[in-house]
Structures are given as structure tokens and as C-alpha cells.
Amino acid sequence: MAIFCLLLSTNALFAQGPPPPGDGLDPGGAEVPVDGGISLLLAAGISYGTKKVIDARKKARATTEPADK
Numbered sequence: 001m002a003i004f005c006l007l008l009s010t011n012a013l014f015a016q017g018p019p020p021p022g023d024g025l026d027p028g029g030a031e032v033p034v035d036g037g038i039s040l041l042l043a044a045g046i047s048y049g050t051k052k053v054i055d056a057r058k059k060a061r062a063t064t065e066p067a068d069k
Helices: 002-008 035-064
Strands: none
Touching: none
């Protein structure tokens, strides 16, 4: 059933149409901003990694401290 649905939906999976006709020398053509998404992913990865390190240090500190304070 899943394969049948995938075979029928292949036309909807194309991201863009063919390029416009021309000589291909248009300097203002298809420029894609790459930095926006990459910088957000980098910031999210750094914050997630920092949180994991802080949590690991808290857990290590809790297991090494004596229980009778």
C-alpha cells in the first residue's frame, strides 16, 4: 500500500520546474541564500551541545558527592 502511494505521488515531489529559456548568462539569475538556515542550525547545535555538557556535569557531580550532608 505504501509503495503504491509513493508511486502515485512522484509528480508532486519535483521541487522546481525547468529553467527559463535564454542564454544562461543572466547574472541576476537563481541566487540561493545559504547562510540563513545554516547559521540557525549551527546555533541550535551549539546550544544543544552546551545543554548536554552541563547536564552531564551535573549528573557526574551528583553521583560523586557523598549522600550524608
